[in-house]
Amino acid sequence: MSHIEPVIRAARESDADAIARLHAESWRSSARGLMSDHYLDDEVYDERRSLWRSRLGSGDSPYLTLVAVQRDGLHGFICFKLRADPKWGNLLDNLHVDPELCGRGLGEALMRVGVTQVEQVAPGLPMHLLVFAANRGARRFYRRLGGVESGEVQMPLPEADRNADAVRIAWATPVRLQAE
Numbered sequence: 332m333s334h335i336e337p338v339i340r341a342a343r344e345s346d347a348d349a350i351a352r353l354h355a356e357s358w359r360s361s362a363r364g365l366m367s368d369h370y371l372d373d374e375v376y377d378e379r380r381s382l383w384r385s386r387l388g389s390g391d392s393p394y395l396t397l398v399a400v401q402r403d404g405l406h407g408f409i410c411f412k413l414r415a416d417p418k419w420g421n422l423l424d425n426l427h428v429d430p431e432l433c434g435r436g437l438g439e440a441l442m443r444v445g446v447t448q449v450e451q452v453a454p455g456l457p458m459h460l461l462v463f464a465a466n467r468g469a470r471r472f473y474r475r476l477g478g479v480e481s482g483e484v485q486m487p488l489p490e491a492d493r494n495a496d497a498v499r500i501a502w503a504t505p506v507r508l509q510a511e
């Protein structure tokens with residue numbers, strides 16, 4: 332499959348709505364059955380838009396967010412919460428690629444640029460993330476990049492009072508993504 336080569340740059344406040352659109356579309360295509368149909372059909376975009384406007388609008392944010400853009404728009408994003416946990420270190424909080432472009436190397440490119448930038452601003456820490464246990468494709472993707480599955484956890488969902496089975500994936504310090 333051909334690779335695509337978008338520009339990867341820091342997210343700006345003006346990217347918030349496009350990120351929310353892609354986040355909503357990605358969850359509609361990958362999290363159906365884990366999140367309720369009501370949330371995915373009626374609420375996800377508004378809820379994500381308010382989250383991304385708030386994250387990108389705050390001058391003193393613990394988040395580092397990058398977007399992958401081409402002339403025709405935004406095709407992926409990655410977001411880290413820096414120094415999120417005293418034991419597990421920096422948190423990879425979100426990674427989403429346009430469902431039409433999955434499997435062409437964009438997710439890996441976002442990971443590589445993101446990890447390099449995180450190391451510059453919050454150096455010497457391990458990294459972790461939580462992924463839905465049922466998301467086998469993403470779990471394989473992270474394992475291929477050297478992440479180690481390090482326990483099962485309950486992940487709170489954006490819908491009130493709902494959790495999903497999840498797996499923690501960790502990289503020890505110094506964080507090195509597996510060679511291609």
Ligand SMILES: CC(C)(COP(=O)(O)OP(=O)(O)OC[C@H]1O[C@@H](n2cnc3c(N)ncnc32)[C@H](O)[C@@H]1OP(=O)(O)O)[C@@H](O)C(=O)NCCC(=O)NCCS
Pocket residue numbers: 357361425426427428429432433434435436437438439440460461462463466467468469471472
């Ligand atoms: C997981 C994700 C970010 C990977 O990005 P990507 O650009 O598709 O990944 P790459 O092309 O760099 O790598 C391809 C690998 O990703 C994995 N993968 C996960 N979901 C995939 C999908 N829908 N299509 C193709 N590959 C997928 C596969 O392991 C694949 O490796 P393989 O070809 O050996 O099977 C992307 O598929 C995605 O956005 N998925 C939906 C949202 C999600 O699950 N995010 C992670 C939440 S923790």
